[in-house]
Amino acid sequence: DVKVTQSSRYLVKRTGEKVFLECVQDMDHENMFWYRQDPGLGLRLIYFSYDVKMKEKGDIPEGYSVSREKKERFSLILESASTNQTSMYLCASSDTGNRGNTIYFGEGSWLTVV
Amino acid sequence: AQSVTQLDSQVPVFEEAPVELRCNYSSSVSVYLFWYVQYPNQGLQLLLKYLSGSTLVKGINGFEAEFNKSQTSFHLRKPSVHISDTAEYFCAVLQTGANNLFFGTGTRLTVIP
Numbered sequence: 458d459v460k461v462t463q464s465s466r467y468l469v470k471r472t473g474e475k476v477f478l479e480c481v482q483d484m485d486h487e488n489m490f491w492y493r494q495d496p497g498l499g500l501r502l503i504y505f506s507y508d509v510k511m512k513e514k515g516d517i518p519e520g521y522s523v524s525r526e527k528k529e530r531f532s533l534i535l536e537s538a539s540t541n542q543t544s545m546y547l548c549a550s551s552d553t554g555n556r557g558n559t560i561y562f563g564e565g566s567w568l569t570v571v
Numbered sequence: 572a573q574s575v576t577q578l579d580s581q582v583p584v585f586e587e588a589p590v591e592l593r594c595n596y597s598s599s600v601s602v603y604l605f606w607y608v609q610y611p612n613q614g615l616q617l618l619l620k621y622l623s624g625s626t627l628v629k630g631i632n633g634f635e636a637e638f639n640k641s642q643t644s645f646h647l648r649k650p651s652v653h654i655s656d657t658a659e660y661f662c663a664v665l666q667t668g669a670n671n672l673f674f675g676t677g678t679r680l681t682v683i684p
Contacts, residue, residue, distance in 0.1 A: 461614075488670050497580070499661060499676040500615075507670060515671065547614055557603035557622040557665060560672055562614035 460484075461563035463548050469569045476535040478566050480548030487553035489531035490560065491515075491523060494545040503546075506531055507553065538570045573598040577662055577675035584652055585683050592647040592678045594662030603665040604645040605672065606636055610658045618660070621645065632656065657682045 464479040482489065490505040492515075502515030504523040512523050520542060524532045531550075535542055545567050551560040578593045596602065603622050607615040619630025626638040636647045645662060659679050663672040 490671055492674075497676060499577075500672075500674040502671050502673075505671050549615075551670065553670070557620060557667075559605075559617050559620065560665075562607075562616070564614040565612075 461548055461550055461561050463546075463563040463566045465566050466564065467567045467569075469571060470535075470538050472539060472570055474538050474570075476538050476568065476570075478533040478535075478546055478548075478568070480531045480533070480563060481529050482531075482548075482550040482561070483529065484550065484552075484561070485528065486550040486561075487528075488551045488560075489525065490549040490551075491521070491531065491533045492547045492549065493517065494547055494565070500547065503533065535568075538568075540570050542568065543570045544568060573602070573664055573666060573673050575662055575664055575673055575675035577660075577678050579678050580676065581679045581681070583681045583683055586654055587651050589650050590648065590652050590656075590680065592660050592662075592680065594645045594647065594675060596643050596645065596662070596664050598643075598664060598666060601667045603667065604636075604638060605663040605665065606630065606634070606645070606647050607661045607663060608632075608658050609661065609677075615661065618647070652680070652682045654682050654684060656680060 461482045491503040492500040506525040522534045548563040552558045576595045584590045605620045606618040621638045662675040
């Protein structure tokens with residue numbers, strides 16, 4: 458079974474703090490994603506990466522950055538957390554190609570910024 | 572541009588009754604279609620997906636969906652729901668040649684005993 462592991466399930470941070478959300482996948486997938494989930498808005502793509510050190514902006518990249526130094530690990534960084542970044546963050550991974558490959562999700566990280 | 576519309580944000584249904592969760596999409600290119608389920612405090616799990624071939628797709632937990640190209644719909648159905656089906660359901664599209672999913676806003680299914 459594919460496993461996507463998000464290291465922190467629940468975090469509480471203060472406004473202005475730097476926040477790291479870590480994600481690891483064990484299936485040697487090329488693609489990795491960070492989504493944000495908010496009630497009534499569904500899931501929105503923040504960033505994705507299709508290879509080590511490669512990244513592309515999604516629909517809502519403002520206020521976020523990412524890092525992919527190793528194939529299995531994809532980090533989401535909030536340089537200076539703000540209260541409007543309180544949300545559920547979901548990491549995902551998939552194999553490459555355009556064959557409709559399934560995207561596999563982690564269990565999510567609930568971030569509260571106070 | 573692409574969009575996914577889930578017409579119902581909440582669907583209450585009695586246990587053992589049938590349910591249909593609606594999904595419509597728009598895209599200028601061909602797409603693959605997915606339904607994911609999210610149980611409370613968990614990530615998303617794939618229910619089923621349509622890539623090509625038969626327009627009726629069967630998934631896990633007794634769910635099925637029908638791809639209707641002319642109506643650009645991909646509605647999810649189950650003939651008899653259980654309490655354990657209470658969850659949020661997301662429809663998503665993947666444009667051919669793209670890597671990331673585009674999601675609808677979700678439908679919360681509540682099964683009433």
